[in-house]
Amino acid sequence: MAKRQTSGQQARSSASRHQHNHRKSRCLGILRQLSAYIDDELAGDICQEIRRHLGACPNCEVFVTSLRQTVSLCRHSPVPSLSTVDRAVMRQKVLKAAQIR
Amino acid sequence: MRATDTNCRPPASSTTPSQTVKAFDKLYRDHVDLIYRFAHRLCGEPEAAKDLVQDTFLNAYRGFERFRGDAQISTWLYTIASRACLRMRRRRKGAPDRELSLEEFIPTSDGEFRLQIPIDGLSPEEALQNKELRRALDAAIDQLPKKYKMVLVLRDMEGLSAKEVGTIIGLNERAVKSRLHRARLFVRRQLSAQGLGQAEPEHALLR
Numbered sequence: 354m355a356k357r358q359t360s361g362q363q364a365r366s367s368a369s370r371h372q373h374n375h376r377k378s379r380c381l382g383i384l385r386q387l388s389a390y391i392d393d394e395l396a397g398d399i400c401q402e403i404r405r406h407l408g409a410c411p412n413c414e415v416f417v418t419s420l421r422q423t424v425s426l427c428r429h430s431p432v433p434s435l436s437t438v439d440r441a442v443m444r445q446k447v448l449k450a451a452q453i454r
Numbered sequence: 455m456r457a458t459d460t461n462c463r464p465p466a467s468s469t470t471p472s473q474t475v476k477a478f479d480k481l482y483r484d485h486v487d488l489i490y491r492f493a494h495r496l497c498g499e500p501e502a503a504k505d506l507v508q509d510t511f512l513n514a515y516r517g518f519e520r521f522r523g524d525a526q527i528s529t530w531l532y533t534i535a536s537r538a539c540l541r542m543r544r545r546r547k548g549a550p551d552r553e554l555s556l557e558e559f560i561p562t563s564d565g566e567f568r569l570q571i572p573i574d575g576l577s578p579e580e581a582l583q584n585k586e587l588r589r590a591l592d593a594a595i596d597q598l599p600k601k602y603k604m605v606l607v608l609r610d611m612e613g614l615s616a617k618e619v620g621t622i623i624g625l626n627e628r629a630v631k632s633r634l635h636r637a638r639l640f641v642r643r644q645l646s647a648q649g650l651g652q653a654e655p656e657h658a659l660l661r
Contacts, residue, residue: 380567381560388635412567422571422578423642426591427610429578432491433500443508444482448475450508451515 379406380413391421478515485531486511492532495607496539498596509538525621532612533622536604551599559639569646587645594644598637605630606637 383406389395390403407414489510493503513534514521521530561567573581582588595603601623608619609630616630625633 384560385556385635388638389631394631412561412564415568415570416561419569419571419646420638420642422573423638423645424610425578426571426573426582426587426645427595427606427638427641428613429582430495430588430591430611431582432494435487435490439504440486443486443504443511444479447482447508447511447515448478450512 380410383407383410383413384416387417387420391417391424474518478511478518481514481518481527482511485528488528489531489535492535492607492612493539495595495611496535496603498592502542506535506539506542509542510535513538529618529621532608532614536608536622539604540600551601554599554602554636554640556636556639559636559643569643571642571645590645591641594641597644598640602633602637602640605633606641609634610638 383403386395386399386403390400393400395403407417486507490503490507493506493510494500497503497506510531514531517534521527561569571587573587582591595606598606604623605619608614608622609616614622616627616634619625619634620627620630623630
């Protein structure tokens with residue numbers, strides 16, 4: 354009896370491991386396409402499939418959110434601007450170097 | 455792709471030196487801020503960025519007559535700047551030029567999957583007012599190997615299309631997208647690996 358229980362548990366655990374691995378490999382397939390997904394470059398049916406997966410997989414949902422945030426931060430990253438003096442000095446240097454040749 | 459900014463057409467070979475300088479001045483005036491912004495994003499600091507801007511415009515001046523007007527002037531300048539950047543010797547110790555493999559970014563645990571960047575509820579502009587986050591972003595971009603950094607900067611920071619980026623760095627669109635994905639994954643991992651918002655209470659860093 355105890356033996357049968359153990360083998361039942363093993364079967365369940367193996368099935369759950371199989372399911373888990375299957376889900377993981379699905380996640381990896383999704384991760385490879387996430388940039389194309391957030392850039393809206395994928396066909397409609399693939400997008401829908403990814404959306405369905407994201408709805409059911411909290412790990413991938415968090416991952417795609419953080420990837421979107423990364424892109425968004427890059428897009429809005431500020432850059433200091435040049436001063437009028439810098440612009441004029443660089444122009445002089447370029448023209449001087451061009452005429453030396 | 456024909457030039458749309460026709461006023462920036464290069465001077466004909468019969469032009470006088472003063473006409474060349476005049477044409478150069480217009481090119482410089484119209485594009486110096488664009489190229490400085492690009493250079494600053496690539497170099498990460500003002501002095502190296504200024505050197506790169508000067509190299510770019512010097513090469514543009516010298517190559518002015520060879521420019522056939524079959525691309526936008528900005529694309530041509532981005533191309534010159536990208537090449538000049540690749541030639542520039544690194545003045546400080548930076549990221550080695552290595553390949554980034556997708557495998558290194560694949561999370562191996564739930565915890566890695568769920569690394570977060572603590573900007574929930576904030577606009578990117580608001581989030582970037584936090585110096586630590588801004589420094590972490592700059593550092594992550596700086597640590598990217600050059601060829602990945604160039605694609606990320608052109609696509610996600612300068613806002614060019616994958617096709618334009620391909621024209622500038624001489625790659626097909628597929629290769630551009632592949633590099634871009636790895637570069638984004640790298641920056642995401644670096645930002646979340648900083649532990650921003652993890653060691654501290656939530657949003658503590660953003661106060």
